[in-house]
Amino acid sequence: MSLIIKSNKEINLSDRTLARIAELKTRFPEGRQKSALLTVLHEVQDENENWLTIEAMDKVAELLSIKPVEVYEVASFYSMYNQKPVGKYMFEFCRTSCCALRGAEDMIEYTCNKLGVEEGQVTADGMFSVKGVECLGACGYAPMMQLGDFYQEFLNEQKIDALIEDCKAGKIELLSKV
Numbered sequence: 001m002s003l004i005i006k007s008n009k010e011i012n013l014s015d016r017t018l019a020r021i022a023e024l025k026t027r028f029p030e031g032r033q034k035s036a037l038l039t040v041l042h043e044v045q046d047e048n049e050n051w052l053t054i055e056a057m058d059k060v061a062e063l064l065s066i067k068p069v070e071v072y073e074v075a076s077f078y079s080m081y082n083q084k085p086v087g088k089y090m091f092e093f094c095r096t097s098c099c100a101l102r103g104a105e106d107m108i109e110y111t112c113n114k115l116g117v118e119e120g121q122v123t124a125d126g127m128f129s130v131k132g133v134e135c136l137g138a139c140g141y142a143p144m145m146q147l148g149d150f151y152q153e154f155l156n157e158q159k160i161d162a163l164i165e166d167c168k169a170g171k172i173e174l175l176s177k178v
């Protein structure tokens, strides 16, 4: 289910991001700038605390000269885009077939209980959130999740405990974006 939140917060993109978006648009023929949408959404999300407000999506529509609904429908389809605030560390658990058969729901429930949040909520300190997603293409390593840009595999309660402690200690690297 998608959720689009209006934040009443103006979206200000850095010169670096605006330049990057301008360059992305040049890669496609005139009138086909929508083809850059997925990458542009990543760029804008990265500048907006890892989620997309309605204002952010409207800005993307403006930059690509497309209708806002064309942005909403894409952003709400893919789980890699967030339509509400997320924690600094977002545990994205795959809950599709292989992971489901190997205990994904138990891992999600255990993590939520451990962090004191419901799925989709952010901890009071803003550090953590838990999200269920579809297959991440690492079925042979089930149950697994994505944390930042990296996969955490063959999860069990002990691994979840260790990951939470590592996050709190600042030992987990989140981004490898260039």
Ligand code: FES
Residues within 6 Å of the ligand: 094, 095, 096, 097, 098, 099, 100, 134, 135, 136, 137, 138, 139, 140, 142, 144
């Ligand atoms: S089913 Fe979980 S990664 Fe594919």
